[in-house]
Amino acid sequence: MKKLFWDDPYQTECTATVTEIDGNMVKLDQSIFYAFSGGQLSDEGTIGGITVIEAKKEGDKEDIVDIVYTLEREPDFKVGDTVDVKIDEKRREKLRKLHSAAHIVYYIVIDILGKVKINGSEIQPEKARMDFGYDKPLAEKLPEIEKAVNVFIAGNHDIAMLPDTEKSDLKWWTCNNWKMPCGGTHVKNTTEIGPLRLSRKNKGKGRERIEMYLTE
């Protein structure tokens, strides 16, 4: 499957050829419709006018080999047919901004706190969160982290998704001198994100959570 969401993460409509159908489940030759991966939630939308209730990727970790879409009913189209694929534009826009923001927060946290262990992260349209193994309360450091994040975001830094030299189903998120494997959808420049608001939650001893919210 050709990953159009990597070629252009701003594209919200495409046509595709149906390659497989199994009951309510379909596969396509190409798609803009992202499936939950690397903590980023799936897009919402339609295939051939039918609502997609689940998008599930095939592949490990950050790589995305193929995607199986579950429709809310059995499709009336057949294998080989051309269908329209549409996604919720506003949801994608927020996911794009918050996923890029989460990576920036990760690196700024390491800059300020030193090496910390990441225990998980999730990118939702309304907020992103990242869990750290850190044995002191983060509350007192949070204003400093938030300020540094917002200075960086306002600093007009380009973000690029570079191909892996060996695995064609894997991309590298790059910005500043930072680089991490990531299959997500991202903004092209940090200024698109706008100012970020951070909040902290303690999730038990040695477990600190930072939540990120868009403010524009």
Ligand SMILES: [Zn+2]
């Ligand atoms: Zn990522």
